Amino acid sequence: MSTPEPATMKVSAQRPSPWRNLSLVWLVPLAALAVSLGVAWQAYSSRGVLIRITFENASGVVANETAVRYRDVAIGQVEELGFTEDLSKVTVWARIDKKIAPYLDQDAAFWVVRPEVSTRGISGLSTVLSGVYIEGTWDQEPGVAATRFEGADGPPLVQPGRDGRRITLRTPSGSMISEGAPVLFRGVEVGRLEQPRLTSSGDSVVVDAFIDAPHDRRINSATRFWDTSGFSVSFGASGLSLDVDSIASLVAGGIEFDTVFDGGKPVGKDTVFDIHEDEAAARRTAFARSQSEGVSVAVAFDESVAGLASGAAVRLGGVKVGEVSTLNAAIQNQSDEPEVRLIAKLLLQPSLMGLPPGAGETEVLDFLEQAVEGGLRARLAAAGLLSSELIVELVTLDEAAPARFDRSAEPFPELPSAPSDLPDFTATAEGAMERISELPVEELMAQAIATLASIEDLASADSTREVPAAAVALLEDTRALVAAPGTRALPAELNAAVAELRAILTEVQQGNAVANLSAALEQGSQAAASFAAASDELPALVSDFRALAAKANSLEAEELIRSASRLMNSADALIGTEEARDLPPALTGALDEVRRTLEALRQGGLVDNANATMASARGAADAVAAAAEGLPALSARLERLVAQSEALIASYGARSSFNSETLDALREVKTAARAVSQLARKIERDPNSLLFGK
Amino acid sequence: MENPEDPPRFLTAAEAGLTGCRTCGAVNPGGAQTCYSCRSALTPPSAYSLQRVWAWLAAGLIAYVPANIYPMLRTTTFGRASENTLVGGIAELFSHGSYGVAFIVFFASIVIPVAKFLAIGYLAVSVRRPATLGSHDRLVLYEVVEFIGRWSMIDVFVVAILTALVQLDFAAAVTPGIAAVSFALSVAFTMLAAQSFDPRLIWNAEKREYE
Numbered sequence: 001m002s003t004p005e006p007a008t009m010k011v012s013a014q015r016p017s018p019w020r021n022l023s024l025v026w027l028v029p030l031a032a033l034a035v036s037l038g039v040a041w042q043a044y045s046s047r048g049v050l051i052r053i054t055f056e057n058a059s060g061v062v063a064n065e066t067a068v069r070y071r072d073v074a075i076g077q078v079e080e081l082g083f084t085e086d087l088s089k090v091t092v093w094a095r096i097d098k099k100i101a102p103y104l105d106q107d108a109a110f111w112v113v114r115p116e117v118s119t120r121g122i123s124g125l126s127t128v129l130s131g132v133y134i135e136g137t138w139d140q141e142p143g144v145a146a147t148r149f150e151g152a153d154g155p156p157l158v159q160p161g162r163d164g165r166r167i168t169l170r171t172p173s174g175s176m177i178s179e180g181a182p183v184l185f186r187g188v189e190v191g192r193l194e195q196p197r198l199t200s201s202g203d204s205v206v207v208d209a210f211i212d213a214p215h216d217r218r219i220n221s222a223t224r225f226w227d228t229s230g231f232s233v234s235f236g237a238s239g240l241s242l243d244v245d246s247i248a249s250l251v252a253g254g255i256e257f258d259t260v261f262d263g264g265k266p267v268g269k270d271t272v273f274d275i276h277e278d279e280a281a282a283r284r285t286a287f288a289r290s291q292s293e294g295v296s297v298a299v300a301f302d303e304s305v306a307g308l309a310s311g312a313a314v315r316l317g318g319v320k321v322g323e324v325s326t327l328n329a330a331i332q333n334q335s336d337e338p339e340v341r342l343i344a345k346l347l348l349q350p351s352l353m354g355l356p357p358g359a360g361e362t363e364v365l366d367f368l369e370q371a372v373e374g375g376l377r378a379r380l381a382a383a384g385l386l387s388s389e390l391i392v393e394l395v396t397l398d399e400a401a402p403a404r405f406d407r408s409a410e411p412f413p414e415l416p417s418a419p420s421d422l423p424d425f426t427a428t429a430e431g432a433m434e435r436i437s438e439l440p441v442e443e444l445m446a447q448a449i450a451t452l453a454s455i456e457d458l459a460s461a462d463s464t465r466e467v468p469a470a471a472v473a474l475l476e477d478t479r480a481l482v483a484a485p486g487t488r489a490l491p492a493e494l495n496a497a498v499a500e501l502r503a504i505l506t507e508v509q510q511g512n513a514v515a516n517l518s519a520a521l522e523q524g525s526q527a528a529a530s531f532a533a534a535s536d537e538l539p540a541l542v543s544d545f546r547a548l549a550a551k552a553n554s555l556e557a558e559e560l561i562r563s564a565s566r567l568m569n570s571a572d573a574l575i576g577t578e579e580a581r582d583l584p585p586a587l588t589g590a591l592d593e594v595r596r597t598l599e600a601l602r603q604g605g606l607v608d609n610a611n612a613t614m615a616s617a618r619g620a621a622d623a624v625a626a627a628a629e630g631l632p633a634l635s636a637r638l639e640r641l642v643a644q645s646e647a648l649i650a651s652y653g654a655r656s657s658f659n660s661e662t663l664d665a666l667r668e669v670k671t672a673a674r675a676v677s678q679l680a681r682k683i684e685r686d687p688n689s690l691l692f693g694k
Numbered sequence: 695m696e697n698p699e700d701p702p703r704f705l706t707a708a709e710a711g712l713t714g715c716r717t718c719g720a721v722n723p724g725g726a727q728t729c730y731s732c733r734s735a736l737t738p739p740s741a742y743s744l745q746r747v748w749a750w751l752a753a754g755l756i757a758y759v760p761a762n763i764y765p766m767l768r769t770t771t772f773g774r775a776s777e778n779t780l781v782g783g784i785a786e787l788f789s790h791g792s793y794g795v796a797f798i799v800f801f802a803s804i805v806i807p808v809a810k811f812l813a814i815g816y817l818a819v820s821v822r823r824p825a826t827l828g829s830h831d832r833l834v835l836y837e838v839v840e841f842i843g844r845w846s847m848i849d850v851f852v853v854a855i856l857t858a859l860v861q862l863d864f865a866a867a868v869t870p871g872i873a874a875v876s877f878a879l880s881v882a883f884t885m886l887a888a889q890s891f892d893p894r895l896i897w898n899a900e901k902r903e904y905e
Binding site for chain 1: 742745746749750752753755756757759760772774775776777872879883890
């Protein structure tokens with residue numbers, strides 16, 4: 001039995017190259033290393049830029065948590081918080097995305113976004129839950145990257161890089177403007193105001209405003225700004241007017257601007273605009289334009305210039321040609337005693353003086369020199385009737401004291417002045433007041449009271465109360481007169497008479513009774529005349545009425561009542577007189593007479609007579625001829641009668657049926673007369689026709 | 695006659711002309727290429743296998759660096775995001791008074807990985823150099839490292855569970871950071887390093903030392 005012999009193993013030391021047997025597993029750590037290094041390098045290379053922002057306070061900002069955002073996208077994170085060396089401010093170190101960092105030049109602004117409620121609305125609500133963050137804004141152009149920034153209190157009113165123009169406004173008082181207030185152009189918001197600040201001297205407030213493009217092009221030297229904040233109440237002839245611009249500008253204030261004249265020039269970057277009180281004030285300055293355009297001359301006044309202020313008008317012939325720019329006193333050592341003179345500097349506008357366009361200082365001075373030769377003087381005048389303000393008037397005085405235009409005077413050419421003829425307003429006013437106080441006001445009042453008392457007495461007197469009753473009685477009497485049967489019968493009678501007349505005229509046309517007709521007409525005329533005479537009484541009654549009215553008007557009450565009674569008595573008497581009552585019968589009688597005459601004419605055998613005359617045709621013709629001779633006279637009388645009748649009818653009054661009937665009748669009479677006239681003429685021409693009926 | 699002072703004399707498998715299978719433990723005849731029992735490849739104990747140990751260990755170390763630098767967790771609560779690294783999280787837990795939790799997290803994510811790196815490194819070195827620890831002690835050490843390796847993943851599990859559970863949109867959300875991946879890789883690499891180590895080398899070294 002053999003025991004297994006352990007195999008002898010040759011274990012030789014291996015000495016191959018360590019590289020040949022290198023395990024592939026080594027690739028794993030290499031790969032891990034490569035990946036780690038790669039990640040590290042990438043992390044390092046893409047690591048943001050550390051910037052430093054200082055804030056007044058950094059409430060809510062937490063290191064490694066608070067984000068830095070741009071347009072609401074996180075671009076970095078706060079890494080560390082600290083203080084400035086003097087502990088006056090909080091320093092925030094934040095790491096900003098490398099790609100963004102180049103844009104952070106000095107224009108960049110940072111602020112902490114917190115929930116905020118202001119006149120412009122509520123903002124930052126999202127930060128209530130998520131915590132505050134730092135918002136930044138900058139322009140879109142990469143610039144010289146900066147790493148130190150001053151944090152702002154809030155978002156800038158104007159985003160950096162926004163198109164537009166920043167202008168500076170100046171105002172004496174900043175009470176009505178506040179940061180963020182709108183800048184309006186014709187009521188449209190085109191910009192915003194920034195934080196108002198005091199000038200170093202403290203005498204005015206300046207505020208920057210940013211006008212957005214493209215509205216910034218409207219800003220030029222002709223632009224004027226005015227305050228539209230609050231509201232204005234004005235009371236004038238047109239009533240009470242309340243003017244409120246917008247609620248926003250009511251709360252936060254607002255500035256409006258407009259171009260107040262044409263031809264404004266572009267303005268430089270540092271131009272400062274004034275904020276005027278209101279639009280009217282802003283537009284008034286359109287006159288001033290730029291100081292360089294005017295020509296300055298000085299005027300020394302020997303009298304008090306109280307009431308003359310800088311900006312007062314200078315008028316030449318009533319037209320404003322310039323204004324007073326400054327007023328100051330100057331001491332002149334003309335004689336032994338120093339004399340204080342008041343020098344007003346006038347700024348004259350060549351274009352307003354009628355000088356050709358482009359006229360410069362020389363032309364203006366030439367003109368003035370010439371005008372002063374002709375008596376032109378400067379003097380003070382009142383700006384208005386009651387105003388105590390003064391203006392400077394350039395007037396040509398005939399008897400001006402000789403003076404000359406001192407062109408070489410320093411600092412400005414000097415215009416001679418003349419004493420003003422300002423009325424002493426105070427004295428005038430005193431005189432007026434005295435005269436007013438001398439008026440017998442008390443007496444006037446006493447008289448007025450007495451007058452009123454007597455009027456009251458009169459009104460309450462019994463006799464005054466009786467007047468209406470008497471007037472009613474008078475009217476009733478008048479109505480009774482009109483309603484009397486006689487008066488009513490009158491038109492019928494007249495109608496009958498006219499009918500008769502018509503019948504007669506028909507007969508006249510048939511026969512030859514010219515002479516009788518003439519006589520009848522004579523009688524008619526007489527009757528009409530007597531009728532007219534009777535009617536004349538009526539106008540007298542009317543005139544009495546008028547007199548009564550006139551007397552009543554003259555407030556002599558007692559007399560009025562008395563004469564009213566008298567008038568009524570006389571009216572009664574008139575109506576009661578036999579004459580008035582007989583008037584209709586008289587007329588009737590007259591007409592009856594006419595009718596009787598005409599009947600007599602008809603019954604009197606007119607035709608027989610005509611036939612009888614036919615026997616001697618010749619003689620008849622002669623008679624007709626003779627009668628025809630009298631025809632014109634007859635016509636004239638007829639015309640007269642008609643006129644008389646018409647007058648009668650007119651006096652009778654309105655267009656009653658009687659009236660129209662009468663007119664018809666008279667027209668018929670006229671026609672008949674004309675027919676008679678024609679007949680006569682025909683007979684004259686051809687007497688035989690009378691005989692043969694043709 | 696045995697002298698207790700003398701180092702123990704023993705027979706290695708190689709000396710006995712045998713090869714042990716590392717997978718199933720079956721004893722194969724020397725020179726066999728595959729295990730007759732489990733068919734896995736039979737490798738003789740070789741100092742070159744240490745290369746793999748070193749390589750995995752290096753990879754684990756490399757991965758452990760970002761696991762500590764980068765945030766492990768990103769917690770978003772009401773829009774506020776906060777990121778926590780391993781050490782930062784532990785410090786925060788500690789400052790909040792959660793000493794127990796802080797200790798567990800500290801132990802699992804700092805002490806154990808670091809101890810593993812040291813242990814594996816020591817084992818690998820001790821194969822070549824005279825060791826201060828006895829062979830048996832080193833074997834125990836190796837077994838402890840092997841055993842404990844899988845528990846190192848506890849951090850990664852916590853992150854994974856938190857991420858899956860806390861997804862309440864706006865109110866609160868947890869997302870894993872880069873460190874979680876790095877840490878998982880580091881643990882995996884360390885486990886591989888431990889596995890790559892051939893404990894037979896301990897005995898080979900012992901033998902060589904004795905001779």
